[in-house]
Amino acid sequence: MFSESFLFLFLLLVIGFIAKNSSLMISIAVLILLKISGLEAKSFSFLQTKGINWGVTIITIAVLAPIASGQIGFKDLTGAFKSPIAWIALISGMLVALLAKGGVTLLANDPQITTALVLGTILSVSIFRGVAVGPLIGAGIAYTAMKIFNFFT
Numbered sequence: 001m002f003s004e005s006f007l008f009l010f011l012l013l014v015i016g017f018i019a020k021n022s023s024l025m026i027s028i029a030v031l032i033l034l035k036i037s038g039l040e041a042k043s044f045s046f047l048q049t050k051g052i053n054w055g056v057t058i059i060t061i062a063v064l065a066p067i068a069s070g071q072i073g074f075k076d077l078t079g080a081f082k083s084p085i086a087w088i089a090l091i092s093g094m095l096v097a098l099l100a101k102g103g104v105t106l107l108a109n110d111p112q113i114t115t116a117l118v119l120g121t122i123l124s125v126s127i128f129r130g131v132a133v134g135p136l137i138g139a140g141i142a143y144t145a146m147k148i149f150n151f152f153t
Contacts, residue, residue, distance in 0.1 A: 006035060012118070019126035024118065048111060052104055099140030106143040113139065 002010075009028050016024035034043050066072040080086040107114060117138040124130035 006032070009035075012122075015119075015122050015126075019122045021122060021125055024122065052107055056100075056104070096137065096140075099144060100137055101140065102143030102147075103137060103139030103141075106139045106146075113142065117142065 009032055013025060013028045013032075016022075016028060031044075034040050080090060121130075121138060
């Protein structure tokens, strides 16, 4: 009656519920609804090719919202260069963006790694009370680790 992919999604939905990961639960619910409605053929391939770029765009909008709202201005920008902690934050932001770039590359070239990344995120959230930052940064870290590994092999 149910396909393997449906059962897999349902299992991930249960894990998301146990881990209280609403982003995962909403994502899986949308995918299940697309499957049930018969729209999976066109929508899944479209989501696979465009979804990561949409996600990056939404995250970028969220990051830029404080600038647009006036919460962050030029005074804050100049202040960011005055303390060592701000420099560390600036460099960390740059490194995370570079890692995420590698994550986009990895997820685009090897989409099946998403399952392992999501499972790792769910385990961290549920066992260690970690924060689910999504598979993109995890993929970036994995991409960097793979490059380092390949360099030495």
